[in-house]
Amino acid sequence: MGASRNRLIALGLVLSVASKAVAGVLPDQAGSQGTKGNQGKEPLNPGFETGNLQGWQVVSGDAFGNKSVTDTASYWGGPFHQDQKYFIWGITQAGEAAVGELKSSSFRARSVMSFLVGGGYDPVKLYVGLVRDSDNQLLLKQTGTNDEALIRITWDTSKWAGQLVHVVIHDSSTSESWGHINFDDLRVGPHALSDGDGLTFQVIGQANQPAHNPAACSLYAADPLRPQYHYTPYQGWINDPSGLVQWKGRHHLFSQFYPDAPMWGPMHWSHVASTDAVHWREQPVALSPPSTNMPGDQSGRFTGSAMVRGSELDLVFTDFTDAATHPGAIQQSVAAASSSDGINFTLYPRNPVIPGPAPSFPIDFRDPKVFYDKTDNSWKLVIGATNGTQGQVQLYRSTDGGPYSWSHVGVLHTGDGTTGSPWECPNLLPLGDKWVLFYGGNSLAWYETGTYNGSVFTSEKRGLVDAGPASYAMQWYKDESGRDLAISWMGNWPTSKWPTRVNGWAGQQSITRELFLREDGGLGSRPIAELDSLASGPAKNLGRLQVGEHTRRIGDGNTARVKLTVNLGETSASAFTLAVFESRAESTLVSYDVGSRTLALDTTNGGYGQAGKWEAVLAKPHNGKLTLDIFLDRGILEVFAGDGTVMSATVWPRYKQSTGISLVGRNGTVAVGAASVIPLGSSWC
Ligand SMILES: *[C@@H]1O[C@H](CO)[C@@H](O)[C@H](O)[C@H]1NC(C)=O
Numbered sequence: 001m002g003a004s005r006n007r008l009i010a011l012g013l014v015l016s017v018a019s020k021a022v023a024g025v026l027p028d029q030a031g032s033q034g035t036k037g038n039q040g041k042e043p044l045n046p047g048f049e050t051g052n053l054q055g056w057q058v059v060s061g062d063a064f065g066n067k068s069v070t071d072t073a074s075y076w077g078g079p080f081h082q083d084q085k086y087f088i089w090g091i092t093q094a095g096e097a098a099v100g101e102l103k104s105s106s107f108r109a110r111s112v113m114s115f116l117v118g119g120g121y122d123p124v125k126l127y128v129g130l131v132r133d134s135d136n137q138l139l140l141k142q143t144g145t146n147d148e149a150l151i152r153i154t155w156d157t158s159k160w161a162g163q164l165v166h167v168v169i170h171d172s173s174t175s176e177s178w179g180h181i182n183f184d185d186l187r188v189g190p191h192a193l194s195d196g197d198g199l200t201f202q203v204i205g206q207a208n209q210p211a212h213n214p215a216a217c218s219l220y221a222a223d224p225l226r227p228q229y230h231y232t233p234y235q236g237w238i239n240d241p242s243g244l245v246q247w248k249g250r251h252h253l254f255s256q257f258y259p260d261a262p263m264w265g266p267m268h269w270s271h272v273a274s275t276d277a278v279h280w281r282e283q284p285v286a287l288s289p290p291s292t293n294m295p296g297d298q299s300g301r302f303t304g305s306a307m308v309r310g311s312e313l314d315l316v317f318t319d320f321t322d323a324a325t326h327p328g329a330i331q332q333s334v335a336a337a338s339s340s341d342g343i344n345f346t347l348y349p350r351n352p353v354i355p356g357p358a359p360s361f362p363i364d365f366r367d368p369k370v371f372y373d374k375t376d377n378s379w380k381l382v383i384g385a386t387n388g389t390q391g392q393v394q395l396y397r398s399t400d401g402g403p404y405s406w407s408h409v410g411v412l413h414t415g416d417g418t419t420g421s422p423w424e425c426p427n428l429l430p431l432g433d434k435w436v437l438f439y440g441g442n443s444l445a446w447y448e449t450g451t452y453n454g455s456v457f458t459s460e461k462r463g464l465v466d467a468g469p470a471s472y473a474m475q476w477y478k479d480e481s482g483r484d485l486a487i488s489w490m491g492n493w494p495t496s497k498w499p500t501r502v503n504g505w506a507g508q509q510s511i512t513r514e515l516f517l518r519e520d521g522g523l524g525s526r527p528i529a530e531l532d533s534l535a536s537g538p539a540k541n542l543g544r545l546q547v548g549e550h551t552r553r554i555g556d557g558n559t560a561r562v563k564l565t566v567n568l569g570e571t572s573a574s575a576f577t578l579a580v581f582e583s584r585a586e587s588t589l590v591s592y593d594v595g596s597r598t599l600a601l602d603t604t605n606g607g608y609g610q611a612g613k614w615e616a617v618l619a620k621p622h623n624g625k626l627t628l629d630i631f632l633d634r635g636i637l638e639v640f641a642g643d644g645t646v647m648s649a650t651v652w653p654r655y656k657q658s659t660g661i662s663l664v665g666r667n668g669t670v671a672v673g674a675a676s677v678i679p680l681g682s683s684w685c
């Protein structure tokens with residue numbers, strides 16, 4: 001672990017030098033050098049469009065050969081995004097485990113270059129490297145993302161402009177999983193930055209990561225993939241929100257966290273705090289994995305929740321022990337930690353507080369969520385489990401009025417087979433005149449609304465917490481004013497892609513939402529009012545207008561909020577589409593079909609992220625007014641419909657110009673009652 005931490009620190013230093021060039025200087029520099037560098041040698045067959053490795057040299061191993069060059073357009077997870085026809089797919093010559101190195105012809109460096117990379121994440125064993133011919137020095141490196149699809153990486157090479165260099169595609173990974181690297185379209189000079197027609201690539205890649213400076217309000221502004229007002233880790237990986245609480249006025253958001261790589265690993269808890277649940281401030285890591293001397297030990301502090309007890313703030317969480325390195329250990333138990341300052345958490349010395357599942361229950365037993373149960377005035381916790389075939393939630397009751405002693409009440413609820421097994425991250429709360437149980441199962445976030453008598457939950461209605469692809473492990477908390485708030489992980493294992501791994505980080509949390517019971521008895525979400533404070537300038541208000549079949553640009557921005565009210569009674573169109581993150585090359589579409597009341601999200605041509613289509617049928621709007629409240633944040637979006645339906649997605653546009661926001665009607669006109677586009681700023685300022 002120490003070695004990889006050093007690697008990140010080393011990267012940070014190298015990258016901070018390059019970061020100045022990233023914020024817009026790069027294109028001009030490249031342009032001004034455009035003709036001067038042109039007498040130099042250009043790389044041969046830079047996009048493999050000969051259909052083979054002509055012009056490239058196999059330096060070593062058998063990982064690369066003519067069979068590496070393929071014209072396959074898509075894989076199980078979507079399109080490869082290659083340039084033109086051919087590219088290098090690192091498994092097609094000799095499989096995952098093969099090793100080798102491929103070398104380009106020699107070319108003269110100019111101030112900038114770019115290329116497409118995909119395949120395994122391993123900064124040491126899988127990378128595209130820039131090597132100087134004269135001394136064979138490796139000048140820059142870029143690894144993959146554990147995704148097949150290709151992402152454009154841009155390098156500032158002004159330091160070496162004029163020198164002879166070459167590119168190596170290096171694979172010394174023998175791993176049978178993500179042991180290969182993909183490559184395409186090497187570009188040198190101004191052409192590296194744009195795709196013609198005025199479209200310029202986002203400048204991304206590990207060599208462009210801005211230096212970490214927690215004091216700087218502009219933190220993250222230089223990384224074009226970085227959300228500005230959704231919590232992300234500076235480096236490393238986050239997943240489930242944990243320990244959500246408002247305590248002594250401040251909101252606390254902890255996240256499952258692995259600091260050493262943008263990948264899941266031994267779990268820590270990262271920590272940010274806020275006075276308004278919008279503007280976050282970094283806090284020290286709250287929980288770290290137990291120290292270990294076993295290589296590959298994945299033990300760590302899994303998802304859990306917070307409990308306020310007098311002047312103490314307690315955390316109750318799953319302690320995960322890796323059975324592969326600790327044979328015979330109970331894998332999932334419940335542990336506690338407490339703090340008197342909300343910063344420094346001390347593990348309870350007599351952990352675990354629940355040693356494992358009750359006798360005869362399977363080992364899956366995780367993500368305890370504590371709540372105060374007014375049905376019998378006690379602290380309780382729900383925990384995700386399985387009965388072997390069906391997802392299940394187990395219920396426990398505190399016997400000491402605190403986090404240290406729990407008795408098993410019984411099975412709160414068992415699934416009927418349609419929502420997966422085991423269940424994870426359960427939450428139980430009273431809302432309106434119902435109780436809501438929500439949980440993760442089958443890699444989707446489900447809610448059930450119904451009744452609860454202090455020991456058993458009876459379901460009346462079920463649905464998805466979020467109708468989009470990027471939501472899992474939502475956690476609820478009641479704030480000091482009594483609102484029911486929630487934050488969800490904007491990620492999900494089967495559908496998510498993490499192109500931001502090229503910049504060293506992965507994962508983001510949703511904005512803070514307020515939960516409410518919808519009129520149809522389902523679980524609804526709306527953005528909290530405090531989010532209004534993110535406005536960084538005046539709203540562009542369009543007022544009433546009729547939009548027909550000619551696309552109408554209503555605004556511009558990729559860090560913005562779009563509010564739209566449509567008077568359906570005066571609308572003759574059968575449907576309308578709002579395009580966001582739009583340029584000539586790509587866009588993300590939010591459509592509404594008036595007849596079927598279907599809200600649809602289409603990210604098929606959105607960018608590097610999840611490509612697909614998702615739908616939800618909305619409730620019949622009041623007074624015939626449909627409202628949409630849409631949050632755009634660099635590469636991600638959250639769509640809130642007036643009835644409480646929410647759709648979240650991660651899109652990651654490929655071009656800087658993909659900031660358009662436009663509206664179009666189908667077969668008639670759309671009667672817009674009001675439309676506004678509000679520029680939003682950073683939650684770190
Ligand atoms: C690839 O095929 C070309 C054309 O047949 C051949 O000249 C070349 O040697 C081959 N390269 C490799 C690495 O096998």
Ligand SMILES: *[C@@H]1O[C@H](CO)[C@@H](O)[C@H](O)[C@H]1NC(C)=O
Nearest residue numbers: 339340341343344345346347
């Ligand atoms: C954290 O709390 C523990 C226990 O109260 C204490 O021993 C330790 O000094 C504290 N550390 C810091 C940095 O405050």
Ligand SMILES: *[C@@H]1O[C@H](CO)[C@@H](O)[C@H](O)[C@H]1NC(C)=O
Nearest residue numbers: 387388389390414415416417
């Ligand atoms: C799990 O629960 C379901 C629903 O109650 C039941 O049908 C099934 O038999 C249970 N499975 C086991 C292994 O107990």
Ligand SMILES: *[C@@H]1O[C@H](CO)[C@@H](O)[C@H](O)[C@H]1NC(C)=O
Nearest residue numbers: 376452453454455456457458
């Ligand atoms: C709650 O409901 C269950 C199932 O109907 C029943 O077995 C249990 O006794 C009830 N508990 C209380 C406290 O009423």
Ligand SMILES: *[C@@H]1O[C@H](CO)[C@@H](O)[C@H](O)[C@H]1NC(C)=O
Nearest residue numbers: 549573574575665666667668
């Ligand atoms: C709507 O317009 C499209 C062309 O834009 C046309 O193909 C379609 O038939 C029309 N549908 C109706 C119901 O008018």
